[in-house]
Amino acid sequence: MPSSLANNKGKQVIYIDPWYPSTKTCSCCGHVLDELDLGVRRWRCPYCHSVNDRDENTALNIKRVGSSTLGVGDVRQSQTAISV
Numbered sequence: 001m002p003s004s005l006a007n008n009k010g011k012q013v014i015y016i017d018p019w020y021p022s023t024k025t026c027s028c029c030g031h032v033l034d035e036l037d038l039g040v041r042r043w044r045c046p047y048c049h050s051v052n053d054r055d056e057n058t059a060l061n062i063k064r065v066g067s068s069t070l071g072v073g074d075v076r077q078s079q080t081a082i083s084v
């Protein structure tokens with residue numbers, strides 16, 4: 001069971017809303033797309049124009065939601081330069 005394994009390692013498992021649109025939410029500005037095809041690996045946010053890698057963007061959003069659930073607020077994110 002993943003949560004007991006995490007406890008043994010001194011970690012904590014946070015469950016987030018399974019309907020949270022982690023893939024379609026821009027990790028830069030929070031804009032949520034109406035839809036995003038499964039085959040799209042990268043997309044440009046129509047609001048802030050940042051380019052989001054699908055997996056990386058999703059991971060950032062899940063981390064952010066998990067952090068706010070824990071009450072530690074916004075986890076500071078390093079700014080990465082994106083060249084496209």
Ligand SMILES: [Zn+2]
Pocket residue numbers: 026027028029030031045046047048049050
């Ligand atoms: Zn954006």
